[in-house]
Amino acid sequence: MIDNLDALWLARLQFAFTISFHIVFPSFTIGLASWLAVLEWRWLRTKNPVYAEIYRMWVKIFAVTFGMGVVSGIVMSFQFGTNWSVFSDRVGNILGPLLGHEVLTAFFLEASFLGIMLFGWNRVGPKIHFAATLIVATGTLISAFWILSADSWMQTPAGFRMGADGIFYPENWLRIIFNPSFPYRMVHMVTAAYLTTAFVVGGVGAFYLWRKLHVKHARIMLGMAMIMAIFVAPAQLLFGDLHGLNTFKHQPAKVAAMEGLWETTRGAPLLVFGWPDMKEEITRYAVEIPKLSSLILTHDFNGEVAGLKAWPKDERPPAAMVFWSFRVMVGLGMLMIATGFFGLFLYWKKHLFDTKWFQILCMALTPAGFICVLSGWFVTEVGRQPWVVYGFMRTSEAISPVPGSSIALTLTAFILVYGFIFGAGSYFILKLIAKGPDIQEEAYGSYGMKKPPIMTEILPEKEGRNV
Amino acid sequence: MFSFENILNLPLIWYGLIAVAIFLYVLLDGFDLGVGILFPFAPSDQCRDRLMNSIAPFWDGNETWLVLGGGGLFAAFPLAYSVIMPALYIPIILMLLGLIFRGVAFEFRFKADKSKKIWDYAFHFGSLGATFMQGMVLGTFVQGIPVTGRSFSGGPYDWLNAYSVMTGIAMIFGYALLGATWVVMKTEGTTQEWARKSAGYVLGYVGLFLVMVSISMPVMNPEIRKLWFSLPNVFLLFPIPCVTLIFFIMIWKDLYKGFETRPFVLSLGVFTTAYLGLGISLWPWLIPFEITYQQAAAVPESLSLLLVGTGIMLPVVLGYVAYSYYLFRGKVTHEGYY
Numbered sequence: 179m180i181d182n183l184d185a186l187w188l189a190r191l192q193f194a195f196t197i198s199f200h201i202v203f204p205s206f207t208i209g210l211a212s213w214l215a216v217l218e219w220r221w222l223r224t225k226n227p228v229y230a231e232i233y234r235m236w237v238k239i240f241a242v243t244f245g246m247g248v249v250s251g252i253v254m255s256f257q258f259g260t261n262w263s264v265f266s267d268r269v270g271n272i273l274g275p276l277l278g279h280e281v282l283t284a285f286f287l288e289a290s291f292l293g294i295m296l297f298g299w300n301r302v303g304p305k306i307h308f309a310a311t312l313i314v315a316t317g318t319l320i321s322a323f324w325i326l327s328a329d330s331w332m333q334t335p336a337g338f339r340m341g342a343d344g345i346f347y348p349e350n351w352l353r354i355i356f357n358p359s360f361p362y363r364m365v366h367m368v369t370a371a372y373l374t375t376a377f378v379v380g381g382v383g384a385f386y387l388w389r390k391l392h393v394k395h396a397r398i399m400l401g402m403a404m405i406m407a408i409f410v411a412p413a414q415l416l417f418g419d420l421h422g423l424n425t426f427k428h429q430p431a432k433v434a435a436m437e438g439l440w441e442t443t444r445g446a447p448l449l450v451f452g453w454p455d456m457k458e459e460i461t462r463y464a465v466e467i468p469k470l471s472s473l474i475l476t477h478d479f480n481g482e483v484a485g486l487k488a489w490p491k492d493e494r495p496p497a498a499m500v501f502w503s504f505r506v507m508v509g510l511g512m513l514m515i516a517t518g519f520f521g522l523f524l525y526w527k528k529h530l531f532d533t534k535w536f537q538i539l540c541m542a543l544t545p546a547g548f549i550c551v552l553s554g555w556f557v558t559e560v561g562r563q564p565w566v567v568y569g570f571m572r573t574s575e576a577i578s579p580v581p582g583s584s585i586a587l588t589l590t591a592f593i594l595v596y597g598f599i600f601g602a603g604s605y606f607i608l609k610l611i612a613k614g615p616d617i618q619e620e621a622y623g624s625y626g627m628k629k630p631p632i633m634t635e636i637l638p639e640k641e642g643r644n645v
Numbered sequence: 646m647f648s649f650e651n652i653l654n655l656p657l658i659w660y661g662l663i664a665v666a667i668f669l670y671v672l673l674d675g676f677d678l679g680v681g682i683l684f685p686f687a688p689s690d691q692c693r694d695r696l697m698n699s700i701a702p703f704w705d706g707n708e709t710w711l712v713l714g715g716g717g718l719f720a721a722f723p724l725a726y727s728v729i730m731p732a733l734y735i736p737i738i739l740m741l742l743g744l745i746f747r748g749v750a751f752e753f754r755f756k757a758d759k760s761k762k763i764w765d766y767a768f769h770f771g772s773l774g775a776t777f778m779q780g781m782v783l784g785t786f787v788q789g790i791p792v793t794g795r796s797f798s799g800g801p802y803d804w805l806n807a808y809s810v811m812t813g814i815a816m817i818f819g820y821a822l823l824g825a826t827w828v829v830m831k832t833e834g835t836t837q838e839w840a841r842k843s844a845g846y847v848l849g850y851v852g853l854f855l856v857m858v859s860i861s862m863p864v865m866n867p868e869i870r871k872l873w874f875s876l877p878n879v880f881l882l883f884p885i886p887c888v889t890l891i892f893f894i895m896i897w898k899d900l901y902k903g904f905e906t907r908p909f910v911l912s913l914g915v916f917t918t919a920y921l922g923l924g925i926s927l928w929p930w931l932i933p934f935e936i937t938y939q940q941a942a943a944v945p946e947s948l949s950l951l952l953v954g955t956g957i958m959l960p961v962v963l964g965y966v967a968y969s970y971y972l973f974r975g976k977v978t979h980e981g982y983y
Contacts, residue, residue: 242752248705249748253741255715259730260737266730267795270723271947278720278951281713282958289709290962290969293702301972348946350646578731584801588738595742599749606756 185582186574189261192589194559196253198552199596203247205551208322208368209375210240211315213402218308231615232395236379239610241296246603248289250596255281261585265566265576269346272338272354273328280324288317319368326367330360332567333558334428340570358428362421363558369414370554373514374547376406381544382611384537392614397531400540404530407518415515418508419474425558426475429568430484431493432561435500437471438464439485446471446483451505454497459487461501495563503556510546510553517543649952650945659721659948660931660938662955666717668920670710672823672913677704679824681747681772682817683843685765692836693765698977699831701751706966708744720951724795725931725941732790732797733782736804740778746771773817780816784809787862787927792935808861815854819916821847826896826909833976837905844908845900852893855919859886862926868934869926882925889918 214233221229255277259266294302294310302310337353338346348354380403386396426433438454438461439446448470452461472481486494517539524530566573649655677700687693719726730737750768757764785804792798825844829837863870873882892914899907931938942948 238756242756245705245749245752248708249745252708252712252744252748253738255712255719256730256737256741258719259715259726260734263727263731263796266719267723267727270719270726271943274716274720274723274943275947275951275954277716278713279954279958281709281716282954282962285709285712286706286958286962286966289706290965292705293969294972297702298972347944348646348950351946351950578727578734579796579798580731580734581801584734588735591738591742595745599745602753602760603749606753609756 185580185585186577188582188585188589189577189580190573192585192592193257193261195589195596196250196257196592198555199600200247200250200254201551201555202548203243203250204318204322205367205371205374205548206378207240207244207247208318208371209373210236210243211311211318212372213375213379214240215308215311215315216402218311222304222308228394228398231617232398235395235610235613235615237296239607241292242603242606242610244288244292246600249599253592259578260580261578262566262576263578265571268344268571268576269332269567272331272346272348275348275351276324276328276331276355280321280328284317284321284324288314288321291317322368322371323364326364327355327357327360330363331355331357333357333363333562334359335567335570344571346567346570359421359424362417362424366414366417366421366554367551369410369417370547370551373406373410373414374551376403376410377514377540377543377547378545379403380407380540381542384540385611386614387531388534388537388541395615400531403540404518404521404525407514408522409518411511411515411518414511418511423475425561429562431486431489432495432500432558433475434484434486434488435495435497435561436504436557437483438497438501439471439483440487441485442482442488443485444472444482445469445480446475448474449501452501454486454501456494456497461497493564495561500557500561503553503560507550507553507557510543510550513543514546514550646946648945648949650949653952655945655948655952656721656939656942658952659717659942660929663714663717663721664924666710667714668917670707670714671920672916673703673707673710675820675916676700676823676827676909677707678747678772678776679820679822680828681768681824682776682821683824683828683840684769684772686839686843688835688839692832692839695832695836695977696828697751697754697768699828702969702973704748704751706969708748711744721943721948722931722938722941723943725936725938727795728790728792728797728932728936729786732799733785733804734801736778736781736785740775740782743771743773743775743778747775776817776820777813780813781805781809783816784812787812787923787933788865789934790932792932811854812858815851815858818847818850818854819919822851822912823909823916826912829900830906830909831977841900845897848893848896848900851915855889855915859922866926866934872926882922885918885922885925889915889922892918 214237217229217233217236220226221233291310291313294307295314298307298310331354334357335346336357337348337350339349341347379399383396383399383401383403386392387400422433422436434440435454437446438449438452440454440459440461445468447466447468449461450465450467452464452466454461469479472483473479475481475483486497520536520539521530524533524536530536562568564572564574566576680696680700684693684696687696715726718729746767747769748771750764750771754761754764754768781804784806788806788808790797790799791803822844825840825847828840829844832840863873872878892911896908896911896915899911927933929937929939931941
């Protein structure tokens with residue numbers, strides 16, 4: 179029994195580790211691919227070489243990130259079987275086709291056209307190259323569609339029948355694919371990926387402006403990032419709220435953990451701070467805003483919100499982790515929205531590109547999107563415990579017949595290898611950022627320019643300001 | 646809900662499709678892993694750049710066939726997937742770690758200055774390790790996997806034995822042959838000359854290991870023995886080893902005559918006949934000697950939905966994979982990175 183518990187805990191830890199590492203890369207590449215497509219489109223339309231130079235700089239970062247996403251993703255396609263073989267056996271009829279379609283409709287598309295995107299500059303014309311970029315961007319979205327559909331089905335299972343043998347049988351594919359939480363999760367996650375990319379790009383642009391490097395490029399980077407922060411960050415608040423309401427309807431125990439609420443309450447308060455204690459069944463050190471939680475969740479000051487005690491002890495998610503991950507995500511999200519507002523204000527004041535404190539803020543928020551994505555996933559995946567298929571199959575039932583020692587061995591190997599590889603990857607990305615866009619001598623001709631750009635074009639002196 | 650079970654033998658179709666996916670993986674990633682195996686033996690850094698450039702646009706797509714093989718097995722034969730993965734837990738994860746090292750090396754190597762050597766070795770040892778583990782997986786697989794109920798019931802180190810070590814080494818030489826003949830096709834000058842020599846060198850070992858595996862399988866298993874050596878099978882199956890032998894002789898001659906493309910095509914041919922022989926030996930088992938492909942199949946509704954997607958997407962995929970190979974045809978140089 180102890181052995182089994184250890185194996186379960188290790189298997190969960192290993193899966194959490196490999197998938198958390200993996201999700202960082204797609205959440206960057208989904209956004210980056212779309213942004214590269216926009217850049218290339220702007221370049222084809224305006225023939226402004228700055229766009230091409232930004233493209234060529236970021237496509238290298240894209241390649242490194244995508245490469246790491248691919249190799250950590252191959253691991254994931256085996257982890258279902260290696261760590262959760264009973265789960266694979268029982269849900270294979272349902273999730274198998276979804277993942278199979280992900281490979282067929284997305285992975286091959288991305289892999290093949292990425293080759294053209296990276297190595298095809300001199301082999302295909304600009305239009306076909308642009309098409310390749312667009313196809314890669316579309317591929318990342320198709321991939322997100324299938325994998326989020328599969329995850330959402332595990333959260334809100336629908337369209338199936340459970341056999342006496344414990345195996346899940348499909349009944350209605352449309353209800354399986356478009357299960358109740360899927361549309362919300364899809365919109366929320368893709369938007370999150372776009373914002374993650376925007377804040378990385380904005381942070382790098384701010385860094386260049388702060389150091390007065392590559393100013394022409396940096397203004398485009400920061401400017402485009404701010405467009406996302408101004409319009410998309412507030413929209414994400416709305417999407418997140420809708421997703422939360424959907425969770426409240428289908429997985430109320432998760433919401434109770436997010437709110438740190440133990441007793442089922444009318445007019446439930448919103449806890450700004452606190453520490454949910456699973457043993458004592460209270461939330462310690464609570465700082466609360468009266469009735470706000472009920473207002474958000476039920477749109478009524480006195481609406482009823484179920485507390486964790488409404489569920490038996492063995493059906494409650496570990497509340498502290500859910501509670502805090504949620505606050506990290508929302509807190510950083512608010513900061514991103516605020517950045518958008520500051521940006522808008524500075525743009526109106528015509529100081530968007532030369533305000534020191536704003537540049538520092540943008541640089542500080544470079545990793546914000548990644549932290550938000552990870553903490554958001556912690557909320558949704560820890561919050562659905564102890565279930566792997568919500569309400570139908572427990573995580574503890576899903577485990578492979580593999581001894582804890584093997585899992586411990588491979589987990590150690592994963593930690594060492596990922597630490598080394600992804601450490602090196604981050605180093606190369608930082609190096610590419612430090613190097614900045616390439617403005618090559620021979621490039622003038624190929625961009626259709628008659629002469630090299632001169633300093634005054636790059637650094638226009640306006641009213642004695644630097645930028 | 647729609648299902649084609651009355652008009653099509655769905656498990657058989659899927660058995661065939663998964664077999665093809667795994668076969669394509671072996672052929673395609675086989676040559677780029679093979680390039681990684683030969684990598685440090687190349688005569689100069691410039692040669693190594695060429696080797697890398699010859700496979701850089703393809704490796705990612707090639708490895709996607711592995712994901713299709715793994716994902717397809719999960720989708721079409723969930724029971725087999727859930728037995729094989731725990732049974733081969735450690736070698737599969739070691740293989741994945743090897744693939745990680747070699748996969749990132751493509752990007753990192755060209756961006757590194759001082760640490761370039763590290764990524765050369767990451768590429769080589771990653772390729773070597775992944776190949777060796779694939780060979781061990783194969784060796785373990787053909788020896789049979791113990792199953793109780795719907796789960797693997799063997800020990801965590803069942804895969805570690807002399808036979809699977811032998812198949813692991815065999816796989817290294819097999820992929821090295823694919824890699825070397827690929828390089829003969831894609832390069833010229835010194836690099837090609839070196840690849841030609843390497844191909845000739847590994848060719849003998851490939852033959853040796855092929856004979857060892859071909860003899861040992863019927864010796865170890867009476868059913869396989871009966872299948873191959875009973876009448877009239879022995880006459881029907883006799884062409885397979887004969888054709889393999891002819892391929893070997895032709896590769897040997899072609900390498901010396903200076904053909905560029907034919908050795909690679911013929912090496913693919915050797916893999917095809919070997920794979921065919923293996924497939925015939927293991928028919929109809931999906932988990933050798935325990936679970937057949939019919940027993941492991943997902944329900945007809947799932948196989949039907951998958952078949953619709955595959956019927957539409959697989960030709961498209963093959964089409965643009967072919968386009969990408971066409972686009973990057975011809976000899977590679979040591980420069981020309983994006």
